[in-house]
Amino acid sequence: MPKIDVTDEAVINAPPMDVYKAVLDMYAGVTNWWMPDCESKLRENAPTCQEGATVDLTVHTSPTKTKFSCKMTKIVEGKSIEEEFGGDYVGTGKWTFEPTNGKTKVQFRWVANPKRLLFVCVSPFVNIGKRHSEVMQKGFKALNSYLSKK
Numbered sequence: 442m443p444k445i446d447v448t449d450e451a452v453i454n455a456p457p458m459d460v461y462k463a464v465l466d467m468y469a470g471v472t473n474w475w476m477p478d479c480e481s482k483l484r485e486n487a488p489t490c491q492e493g494a495t496v497d498l499t500v501h502t503s504p505t506k507t508k509f510s511c512k513m514t515k516i517v518e519g520k521s522i523e524e525e526f527g528g529d530y531v532g533t534g535k536w537t538f539e540p541t542n543g544k545t546k547v548q549f550r551w552v553a554n555p556k557r558l559l560f561v562c563v564s565p566f567v568n569i570g571k572r573h574s575e576v577m578q579k580g581f582k583a584l585n586s587y588l589s590k591k
Contacts, residue, residue, distance in 0.1 A: 447570035450548040451581035453586040458519040459536040460545040465490040474587035475580045477501055492516050529557040
């Protein structure tokens with residue numbers, strides 16, 4: 442079972458705090474800027490997306506859906522969000538938000554192993570990291586568009 446370790450990044454035309462808040466709002470289900478590719482719903486174990494909160498994520502990729510639970514393990518306001526995933530893939534993710542010339546360099550690192558039998562079976566033949574990066578790039582583009590309208 443291959444380990445997936447992929448890092449994606451983009452420059453967003455907004456300050457780090459705005460980008461950070463938009464990501465947390467997406468996880469909490471307050472905004473839906475990443476639809477139709479990714480949807481999320483905050484579980485009732487926390488009033489907001491904070492450390493210890495759990496979010497249910499569904500990633501819509503053709504031809505199948507990927508489902509995760511995501512627990513927020515460490516949040517540094519305006520700087521980073523760390524999370525642990527369970528479900529179809531098990532692993533960790535880390536968002537970082539760095540200022541750069543009035544904009545934000547946002548980065549997401551995903552380290553995971555497939556758990557769902559279908560994904561375990563296809564992982565030797567399908568570049569899952571590349572597919573993840575395609576979804577992330579769509580998300581970054583949607584995030585930039587969402588923040589430019591605020």
